[in-house]
Amino acid sequence: ADGARVPALVIGSGYGGSVAALRLAQAGVDVQLVEMGMAWDTPGADGKIFANTTSPDQRSFWLRTRTKQPLSNFLGFPIDKDIPRYTGILDAEEFGGIVVYQGRGVGGGSLVNGGMAVTPKRENFGAILPTVDPGEMYDTYYPRANAGLGVGLVDPAWFDSADCYQYARVGRKQAQRSGFPFVFVPDVYDWAYMQQEQAGTVPRSALAGEILYGNNYGKKSLQKTYLPRIAATGRVTVSPLHRVTTVTPASGGGYTVVVEQLDTSGAVTATKSVTADKVFFAAGSVGTSKLLVKLKATGALPNLGDEVGKGWGDNGNVMCGRANHIWDPTGSLQSSIPCGGIDNWAAGGAFAEVAPLPTGIETWASFYLSITKNPNRAQFSWNPATRSVDLNWQPAWKQPSIDMAKSIFDRINAKEGTIYRTDLFGTYKIWGDHLTYHPLGGAVLGKATDNYGRLAGYQGLYAIDGSLIPGNTSVNPFVTITALAERNIEKIIATDF
Ligand code: FDA
Numbered sequence: 001a002d003g004a005r006v007p008a009l010v011i012g013s014g015y016g017g018s019v020a021a022l023r024l025a026q027a028g029v030d031v032q033l034v035e036m037g038m039a040w041d042t043p044g045a046d047g048k049i050f051a052n053t054t055s056p057d058q059r060s061f062w063l064r065t066r067t068k069q070p071l072s073n074f075l076g077f078p079i080d081k082d083i084p085r086y087t088g089i090l091d092a093e094e095f096g097g098i099v100v101y102q103g104r105g106v107g108g109g110s111l112v113n114g115g116m117a118v119t120p121k122r123e124n125f126g127a128i129l130p131t132v133d134p135g136e137m138y139d140t141y142y143p144r145a146n147a148g149l150g151v152g153l154v155d156p157a158w159f160d161s162a163d164c165y166q167y168a169r170v171g172r173k174q175a176q177r178s179g180f181p182f183v184f185v186p187d188v189y190d191w192a193y194m195q196q197e198q199a200g201t202v203p204r205s206a207l208a209g210e211i212l213y214g215n216n217y218g219k220k221s222l223q224k225t226y227l228p229r230i231a232a233t234g235r236v237t238v239s240p241l242h243r244v245t246t247v248t249p250a251s252g253g254g255y256t257v258v259v260e261q262l263d264t265s266g267a268v269t270a271t272k273s274v275t276a277d278k279v280f281f282a283a284g285s286v287g288t289s290k291l292l293v294k295l296k297a298t299g300a301l302p303n304l305g306d307e308v309g310k311g312w313g314d315n316g317n318v319m320c321g322r323a324n325h326i327w328d329p330t331g332s333l334q335s336s337i338p339c340g341g342i343d344n345w346a347a348g349g350a351f352a353e354v355a356p357l358p359t360g361i362e363t364w365a366s367f368y369l370s371i372t373k374n375p376n377r378a379q380f381s382w383n384p385a386t387r388s389v390d391l392n393w394q395p396a397w398k399q400p401s402i403d404m405a406k407s408i409f410d411r412i413n414a415k416e417g418t419i420y421r422t423d424l425f426g427t428y429k430i431w432g433d434h435l436t437y438h439p440l441g442g443a444v445l446g447k448a449t450d451n452y453g454r455l456a457g458y459q460g461l462y463a464i465d466g467s468l469i470p471g472n473t474s475v476n477p478f479v480t481i482t483a484l485a486e487r488n489i490e491k492i493i494a495t496d497f
Contacts, residue, residue: 001272002270002272002273002274003272003273003274004032004274004275005254005274005275005276006030006276006277007029007030007276007277007278008020008024008031008032008276008277008279009031009033009034009276009278009279009280010024010032010033010034010279010280011257011279011281011283011288011291012034012035012036012282012283012284012287012288012465013033013105013106013108013222013227013238013282014103014108014109014110014222014282014284014481015108015109015110015222015465015466015478015482015485016280016282016284016464016466016481016482016485017108017280017282017283017464018107018108018226018227018230019148019482019485019489020280020282020462020464020485020489021033022226022229022230022233022236023486023490024235024489024493024497025233025234025236026233027493027497028235029235029493030235030237031235031236032236032237032274033237033238034239034242034244034257034259035105035108035239035242036104036241036242036243037062037089037103037105037106037108037240037241038104038105038106038240038241039105039106039238039240039241040089040105040106040111040214041106041223044057044059048216049214050111050210050214050215050216051089051214052208052209052210052213053209053210053211053212053213053336054209054358054359054360056081056083056213057084058086058088059086059088059089059213059214060088060090060212060213061083061086061088061089062087062088062089062090062091062092062104063085063086063087063088063266064083064085064088064092065082065085066080066081066082067081067083068092070101070212070319070435070437071357071424071425071432072424072425072426073425073427074423074424075423076423076427085265085266087104087241087262087263087264087266089104089105089111089112090102090103090104090212090213091103091104093286095390095391095393096390096391096392097391097392097393097394097397098314098395098434099434099435099436100286100435100436101435102284102287102439105240106227106240107221107223107227108284109284109478110188110221110223110478111214111221111222111223112211112212112213113437113478114187114211114336114337114338114355114476115187115188115219115221115337116185116186116187116353116476117146117149117186117187117476118185118186118475118476118479119146119186119475119479119480120473120474120475120480121345121474122138124345124474125137125138127474128470128472128473128474129445129480129484130446131445131451132451132484132487136487137483137484137487140487141484141486141487142479142483145479145482145483145486146186146479148225148482148486149188149220149225149226149478149479149482150188150220150225151186151187151188151479152186152188152189152191153184153186153191153339154184154187154191154339155191155195156184158195159184159339162195162198162335163198163331163333164194164198164206164331164334164335165335166330166331166333166334167330167354167356167357167366168338168339168340170324170328170329170330170366171340171342171354171368172340172354174366174415174416175342175408177412177415178411178412178415178416179411180343180344180408180411180412181342181343182341182342182354183340183341183342183343185338185340185476187337187339188219188220188225189218189219189220189337190218190219193205193217193218194207194218194335194337197217197218202217203217204217205218205219206218206219206335206336206337207333209334209336209358209360211336211356219337239259241262241263242259242260242272243259243260243262244257244258244283244291245258245259245260246258246295247279247291247300247301247461248295248300249301249458250275253277254276254278254460255277255278255460255461256273257273257274257275257276258272258273259271259272259273259274260272278461278462279461279462280462280464281443281455281461281465282463282464282465282485283465284439284465285312285439285440285441285466285467286391288442288443288463288465288467289308289309289312289389289441289442289443289467290380290389292308292309292442292448292455292463293308293309293380293382293389293442294382294389296308296309296382297381297382297384298382301457301461303456303457303458304448304455304456304457304458305447305448305455305457307443307444307447307448307456308448309379309380309381309389309442309443310377310380310441310442310444311377311379311441311442311447311448311470311471312377312378312379312380312391312393312439312442312471313374313376313377313440313441313470313471313472314374314393314398314439314471315371315374315436315438315440315471315472315473315477316349316350316371316372316373316374316400316472317369317370317401317435317436317437317438318369318372318398318402318431319355319367319368319369319424319431319432319433319435320367320368320409320420320421320430320431321357321365321367321368321420321421321424322366322367322418322419322420322421323364323365323418323419323421324364324365324418325364325417325418326364328364328416329364330357330362330364330365330366332359332360332361332362334356334357334358335356336356337356338355338356340354341353341354342354342368342408344407344408345373345474347407348404348408349372349373349404349407350370350371350372350373350401350404350405350408351370351371351372351475352369352370352405352408352409353368353370353371353476354366354367355367355368365424367421367424368405368409370401370405371438371473371474371475371476372401372404372405373404373474374397374398374400374401374404374472375400376393376394376397376400377441377470378391378392378393378394378397379391380442395434398431398433401433405431438476438477439466440466440467440469440472440473440477441466441467441468441469441471442467443455443467444468444469444470445468445469445470448463449462449463449468452488452491452492453468453492454496460496462492464485464488464489465481465485466481468488469484
């Protein structure tokens, strides 16, 4: 409520924000959790909470009048369409040189993502978070995150027979024929539920192509894991459709947080002011970076360090498709949840997920999302003319990612006698190199903050989300974001409360 005073305010309800809210509440601290997206707890006119990928509607995109689907074309036809402007679930946020996809709603990115829940190989950890002790992460915090998130693995025997993973078996066969290791990738999907989907005994979610705009049944988003535990504490007030705009020191100590209430058209219906003793920035890599850069530049928090806004990376994301021979069909029924990848990280700097193309028809296509060791890092900065935050990522900075992905797919194409698909990202365009799903950095641990996320320059301000991680995790990031948040909040509760 306007004028309230709270011990702790958390900005954003994704992985970092959910961990912070849960652990603070369990330690007896009352928490205000502020989320700019919707609650996603009420069915729409079709009886479902979330829209399907095959028929995007107003629920699908954050304040756009036209869809901006990651795959913009199919068989030469553009597939985007007009939709009503609405506070939908997936934000395709456009900066000068890159589109950054993010989840919007209570649960953040967990609402829209593929649920691939991957702990990095320990030998790669030193390059991911150089100032963090790997021992405590692999002994305590990765296990805690995996348990809290409900991470599980596909049953390999079922995988071998399920129609919905024919595309992944083709991906495995071709990877192995070219000498690449194929590894199963854990996921937070309820695997027993997926087996029932395949058997036809329950309503379909992954097998109905649900992904990107939410999953109605089997995916264990934060709505099924951390968020019910948060509610059970009775100490956390969640405010959906509330957007934090300013944080500034309060005269009597603590911070004044200005929050705008939104309606579903995105219009501001009220502006409220809350005083918080401590504020946790968990608005995601982009959201936290944008807030901190703005607050430093506009004089609200002038003492934030010069590292704020720096060290941003795209986790080396790049997508591509390959055209298979007619005798290698990938199946008309494809689970939207990937469960395997091709590991060429050590030799070629690429880890490629075998991804679905759930069109409902046979496409003879193999589709991949590669995570690569792209070394380029961008910076957020305040633009006084537009009064907004820019990101200086350049499209050409994706070239290292393409080269690394080619270390896998050029070899597979040569071995199989196949070619790249050129119809998925435009006309005669092979690489989906205009986007990322995995923004990381902008308030890097040990640079913009101390080694536990305490922001330099102010007591009682913390970053606790993907902004802490300097640009790359070598695999999909949310398990690492969750584990780091678990580590940091434990220390913060022990020493700062
Ligand atoms: P996250 O982005 O989850 O949460 C931030 C929250 O803050 C959002 O809900 C946002 O609305 C809110 N917010 C922002 N600004 C605010 C403000 N000013 N006021 C109030 N609220 C504000 N990762 C993975 O490991 N495996 C996978 O399979 C995938 N797949 C995938 C697919 C797609 C389509 C996307 C978009 C992303 C993925 N990811 C993924 C990435 C993963 O979802 C992402 O890394 C995490 O959600 C990031 O967690 P954070 O806690 O950092 O922020």
